[in-house]
Amino acid sequence: MIVERTENPQWLSNAYLVADPERGTGVLIDGNEDVDPLIDRAEADGITITHYLVTHPHVDHIAGIKEARERLGGPPLVAHEATAAELDEDVEVIMGDGDKLDANGIEIEALYTPGHAPGHLAFLIDGTDVFTADVLFKGTVGGCAAPGAAGFEALKSSVMRLMELPPETRVHPGHKEPTTIAEQESENPFVRVWRGIDATGDEQVTVWDRPATLKLWAPDYDGGNKAWIVFGDSGEETIVGGSQVVRG
Numbered sequence: 001m002i003v004e005r006t007e008n009p010q011w012l013s014n015a016y017l018v019a020d021p022e023r024g025t026g027v028l029i030d031g032n033e034d035v036d037p038l039i040d041r042a043e044a045d046g047i048t049i050t051h052y053l054v055t056h057p058h059v060d061h062i063a064g065i066k067e068a069r070e071r072l073g074g075p076p077l078v079a080h081e082a083t084a085a086e087l088d089e090d091v092e093v094i095m096g097d098g099d100k101l102d103a104n105g106i107e108i109e110a111l112y113t114p115g116h117a118p119g120h121l122a123f124l125i126d127g128t129d130v131f132t133a134d135v136l137f138k139g140t141v142g143g144c145a146a147p148g149a150a151g152f153e154a155l156k157s158s159v160m161r162l163m164e165l166p167p168e169t170r171v172h173p174g175h176k177e178p179t180t181i182a183e184q185e186s187e188n189p190f191v192r193v194w195r196g197i198d199a200t201g202d203e204q205v206t207v208w209d210r211p212a213t214l215k216l217w218a219p220d221y222d223g224g225n226k227a228w229i230v231f232g233d234s235g236e237e238t239i240v241g242g243s244q245v246v247r248g
Helices: 036-045 067-074 152-162 181-187 191-194
Strands: 002-007 014-020 025-031 048-053 077-079 098-104 106-110 121-127 129-133 169-172 203-207 210-219 227-233 235-241
Touching: 002 036, 002 169, 014 036, 014 077, 014 129, 014 169, 025 036, 025 098, 025 106, 025 181, 036 048, 036 067, 048 067, 048 098, 048 106, 106 152, 152 191, 152 235, 169 181, 191 210, 191 227, 203 227
Parallel strands: 025 048, 048 077, 129 169
Antiparallel strands: 002 014, 014 025, 098 106, 106 121, 121 129, 203 210, 210 227, 227 235
8 A cells, every 4th residue: 555645745635645556546635725745646656536535614624625626636635524514515425433445555544633623534544544634643732722723532532543553554644744643642742641640730821811721732743832731820731832831
């Protein structure tokens, strides 16, 4: 199986080509305004794109999809119903948790992974490669404080569900480079705390002018940091970018 990605230099977001060269078919996953190289690769290898999969409707993951589909002759869009409601284009194939799609011999299973965005799906392909979008990255996890996000418990449950995949499963995130479930088990600070391997912190900080306890401060995919906090005035837990945290 071919897995090729492009990374947008501004957003650091990934788009993917997944293809079976023997069958000559493949799918595209997400958009990032830099999909043309993936289409070029497919055309050079004689690969027909049968479907276009969308993980969630944030702009850095759907930019350029319309133009890419026009170039390809309109392969059907595949997404969760909540994502479909946010897109300007018709979604021909609606998938929910556990639904499977046979894309001309490539088996695609949708894993509903809420927390970061409404209708967020991860796609498990042929049981070996999972495309986790903005829920699970190499060494970190997605935020869950944006409007419409399902919240901390949903995100944590989604991450830990993905961690139940076989350790050799290759993880292709929505930003930056790939990893494996085994690597995540040992190297992801959030997973280690949620497994009970490492302890949480208790530093007192301020987030959005509200007092909070910093439970975990960890590196993020973009060179910054991610923070797991608990607001002191409400007890609400969430994960935010490190730039939102005032320390000291």
